Amino acid sequence: MFGTRVSAFLKLSKRDLKYDLPASVVVFLVALPLCLGIAMASGAPLFAGLLTGIIGGIVVASFSGSQLSVSGPAAGLTVIVLGAIEQLGAYETFLLAVVIAGLMQLVLGIIKAGMIGNYFPSSVIIGMLAAIGITIILKQLPHAVGYDSAFFGEESFTQSDNENTFSALQNAFNAINYGAFIICAVSLAILILWPKLKKVKLIPAPLVVVVLGVALSQAFLGSDLALGSDHLVTIPVVQSFGEFVGLFTFPDFTQILNKDVWIVAFTIAIIASLETLLSIEAVDKIDPFKRNSPTNRELLAQGIGNTTSGLLGGIPMTSVIVRSSANVNSGGRTRQSAILHGIWLLLAVITIPKIINLIPLSCLAAILLHTGYKLAKGEIFKQMWHKGFDQFIPFIVTIIAVVFTDLLTGVGVGLLVAMFYILRNNLSNAFEYDVEDNEDGAKITFTLAEEVTFLNKAAIQKALYSLPRRINEIIIDGSHSRYIDKDVIEVIKDFEQHAVSKGKTVELVGIINKKNVPNIKRFTQSILKNDSLNRKPVKQSSSETIAK
Structure with a gap:
């Protein structure tokens, strides 16, 4: 009975388990070094x-x-976490800030701040993914190629090892x-060719890559191809339950x-x-089923997660694109894959550290290289070019801003450029x-x-006052407008007086008595009222509702 209730709450699906199980293994393999690398970079x-x-x-x-x-732990927070731990002086004090940050996210979810996510333009989100x-x-x-100076999962252009993306590449090829390199090359070949083999494609290619990577690294021992400890995954080894609890x-x-704790928590x-x-x-964009995730609920979930993480000794977390993309590309269908990947992480720490x-970082790098290619393949650039x-x-x-700075800065720059085009289109489409x-x-x-806002005021004013002299009859029709800003109505009224004084005829349709109440709100209230009375679909059109 209890298991049924839990299953109903989580909405687990046996039907999708055959997709989610192999996807969870891939996400686990990708997440493992990322969790370790981000923790190390965060101090x-x-x-x-x-744990996070x-x-x-x-x-x-x-x-x-x-x-x-x-x-899970996010690379974009490493600088903030590192500075906060140093500023607050003790890791235990920092954990209190994480707990408070989680509670703040709960408040953001309750007040429905997740609606902000609906205002990111598609061009910016697709650019961010690429x-x-x-x-x-x-x-x-x-x-x-075995150059592991930066932590596994570094995203910023300026790296934590005092290099940048391009200098690290140059140094890497000087220290192969x-x-x-052989392990990575073989791993990439398997990732590309394995799905084409029908008889074995049910076994996740990344799992084959890891097993073969471990086998090759063991075979290379004692030779010039041998890997060092810095080329392998390194997780804490616990010998007993007491040691595990002590972590x-x-x-x-x-x-x-402490006011500094609250400042860090807010940040x-x-x-x-x-x-x-x-x-x-971004994940909704690449979801093959095009589902729409409830953002307010996500903020609540993140708040619960960060509060729990801070209480137990973890670092801050976010929804992360790299692991989510790996989940999508591996065929995951429901949140079972994310839940299972967390279980695999727990079992790995307890049972087989x-x-x-023994897992080489180079074979995990191959998995991420394959994921990166799918996010930035050429077809995406062609599609965006044809959109104008x-x-x-x-x-x-x-794309350029994210690659040369970091995620949030790059998206901020992209938003500014997108807003310029949105405003320009808005100004040019004020009227016909x-x-x-x-x-x-x-x-x-x-x-x-x-929709006619104050941003359209200048364009409408310029068009009206620059009419040729031969125009002697002017009709301004606002009957199809859901909203006309009061400043625009004032401009139209002033022009009417000006034109009449010049002997012209002006007719205003649906403007003078425009109530300018937000129509979405009125329409929603109308639907709710009708629904509560008779539970029947509303048959009126939006224009009929507005007319009322």
């Missing part, structure tokens, strides 16, 4: 990164409404470990009145929430006009757009 214990990944999988995915999003793909490729190439750290609640809550909303929008520590410059330019600018010549002169009819 936190390695176990804290794994476990909580992100089991806890957050259980409460989330997104079917394909995967949560940029992430390019970044993954550029960042994983050094790991592919041929054993790592947990708990927050210092005596610092609750983490805002940035983690923005990254999550961006990731959710020594075996996990107002879509292509923000797309390209977002039709001119009819007659014996006495000409008549012009201005038909205003559906």
Whole structure:
């Protein structure tokens, strides 16, 4: 009975398990080094990164409404976490800030701040995905050839090892470990060819890659191709349950009145929430079933996850694009895959840490290189080009900005460019006009757009006052407009007086008595009222409702 209730709450599906199970293995293999690398770069214990990944999988995915999003420690927060730990002086004090940040995210979810995610333009989101793909490729190439100076999962252009993306590439090819290179090359070949073999394609190609990578690294021992310990995954090895329990750290609640704790908490809550909303929008774009994730529920899930993480000794988490993309590309269908990946992380730490520590980073780099290619393949650039410059330019600018800065900065730059095109299109689409010549002169009819805001004021004013002298009859039709800004109505009224004084005829249709109440709100209220009375579909059109 209890199991049935849990299954109903999580909406688990036996039908989709055959897709989610292999996908969860791939996400686990990708998440494992990322959790460790991000924890190391953040100045936190390695176990804290794994714990955050476990909580992100089991806890957050259980409460989330997104079917394909995967949560865990985020590379975009490493600088903030590292600085916060140093500023607050103790890791236990920092954990208190993580707990408070989680509670703040719960509040953001309750007040429905997730609606912000609906205002990211598609061109910017698609550009962000392509940029992430390019970044993954550029960042994983050094790991592919055995140059592991930066942490596994680094995303920013300026790296934590005082190099940048391009200098790291140059140095990597000057310090190739041929054993790592061979393992990566063989792994890529398997990832590309394995799905084409019908008899064995049910076995996840990334799992084959890892098994073969471990076998090759063992075969290379004692030769010039041998891998060093820095070329392998490294997770804490626990010998007993007591040692496992000892890995947990708990927050210092005596610092609750420390203002610096609250400042750090607020910073983490805002940035983690923005990254999550961006990731959710991006994952919905690449979801083959085109499902729409509830963003407010996602903020609640992230709040629960971060609160739990802070209470147990983990670092902040967000919904993360790299792991989510790996989930989609591996055929995941529901949040079962994210939950299972968290379970695999937990079991790996408890049961087989020594075996996990044999996995070469270069074969995991191959998995990410394959994922990066799928995010940034050429067809995406062709599609955006055919959509026109107002879509292509923000797309390209977002890619360049993300690759040369970081995720949030790059998306911010892309948003500014997209807003420029949105405003320009808005200004140029304020109205349509039709001119009819007659014996006495000409008549012009201005038909205003559906939404006329103060941004259209200048364009409408310029068009009206620059009419040719032969125009002696002017009709301004606002009957099709759902909203006309009061400033625009004032401009139209002033022009009417001006034109009449010049002996022209002006007719205003549906403008003077325009009530300008937000029509979506009125329409929604009408639907709710009708639904509560008779539970029957509303048969009125939106224009009929507005007329009432």
